[in-house]
Amino acid sequence: MELLKRLSEAVGVPGHEEGIRALVKEELEGLVDELRTDVLGNVIGLKRGKGQKRVMLAAHMDEIGFLVKHIEKEGFLRIEPLGGFDPRVLLAERVLVHTRGGDLPGVVGSKPIHILTEEERKKPVEIKELFIDLGLPAEEVKKAVRIGDSVTLQQEFTQFGEVVSGKALDDRVGLYVIIEALRRVKRHRCDVYLVATTQEEVGLRGAHVSGFGISPDIAIAVDVTLACDVPGVSEAEQITRLGQGTAIKLKDAASISNPRLVRRLVDLAEEKGIKYQLEILPRGGTDAGALQLTKEGVAAATVSVPTRNVHTVVEVAHKGDIEASIALLAAFLEVAHEGDYTL
Ligand code: CO
Ligand code: ZN
Numbered sequence: 324m325e326l327l328k329r330l331s332e333a334v335g336v337p338g339h340e341e342g343i344r345a346l347v348k349e350e351l352e353g354l355v356d357e358l359r360t361d362v363l364g365n366v367i368g369l370k371r372g373k374g375q376k377r378v379m380l381a382a383h384m385d386e387i388g389f390l391v392k393h394i395e396k397e398g399f400l401r402i403e404p405l406g407g408f409d410p411r412v413l414l415a416e417r418v419l420v421h422t423r424g425g426d427l428p429g430v431v432g433s434k435p436i437h438i439l440t441e442e443e444r445k446k447p448v449e450i451k452e453l454f455i456d457l458g459l460p461a462e463e464v465k466k467a468v469r470i471g472d473s474v475t476l477q478q479e480f481t482q483f484g485e486v487v488s489g490k491a492l493d494d495r496v497g498l499y500v501i502i503e504a505l506r507r508v509k510r511h512r513c514d515v516y517l518v519a520t521t522q523e524e525v526g527l528r529g530a531h532v533s534g535f536g537i538s539p540d541i542a543i544a545v546d547v548t549l550a551c552d553v554p555g556v557s558e559a560e561q562i563t564r565l566g567q568g569t570a571i572k573l574k575d576a577a578s579i580s581n582p583r584l585v586r587r588l589v590d591l592a593e594e595k596g597i598k599y600q601l602e603i604l605p606r607g608g609t610d611a612g613a614l615q616l617t618k619e620g621v622a623a624a625t626v627s628v629p630t631r632n633v634h635t636v637v638e639v640a641h642k643g644d645i646e647a648s649i650a651l652l653a654a655f656l657e658v659a660h661e662g663d664y665t666l
Pocket of ligand 1 (some may be wrong): 634
């Protein structure tokens, strides 16, 4: 879990993934035969097999965050979101502003409840009302911070009970899973492309171009999915449950998984005794949505890690589900050269 901790704590908002990219490259160095970065910043590792099919495993590097869009005359920063944070979870969080001269720590400030009017108390908070307080005089803020500097939330990775928790498990846990799956696979005849994609949270953009460059026969996105197995949610609405295994996605708003590929994954899980659940996600999508539309079409699916509190800095994932996801992908890579996924 040491690697997952480093991945979770690394920084990189969409389009500005340099921090996490450096870490991913370092991790993939000795693990793949070829390593390159494309113009959108995707990191592409190739581990050669026997050239029987190209299989792409994709997980996104970017995390939701912000850009500085305005500096108030008092030195407070206004922010533009990159990806979908629920403003309710931003109140009272610690942040880092990534400037040319280094990282500046700060907090997300808001008006205290004591001075809110009755009306204001009833209204949900909006991002445009929030501001970042760097605890510095305005002149110093203006010297250090530029419009467009990126902002991430601070959070230490932790483990408790049977789970791990931290920021950006979406989708650093996916990166962890594909890296560990490649480490674990014994023999594979397919060529494996391990891709850490960029800009997923703003529209699957890195996946679009990396898929085109690789032109895989099979693409599997590895991402988190919602685990709504919490009080107040009926069983029918839970999507997935923590601890019930890796989730093989049937559909979300961006893709319908290739049914033959789903069947293959399900059969493998049963054969190997890997705990799995089937997932239907009404809203949201993964890189599979872009990858299936590459060139003349690609057999694509998503393997998900069930996660509670998605898009907060207390995302929670179960160690057993992470392990099951690694085991399933490693098993698939060994047999991925077989079979035809044309419908
Ligand atoms: Co996300
Ligand atoms: Zn994600």
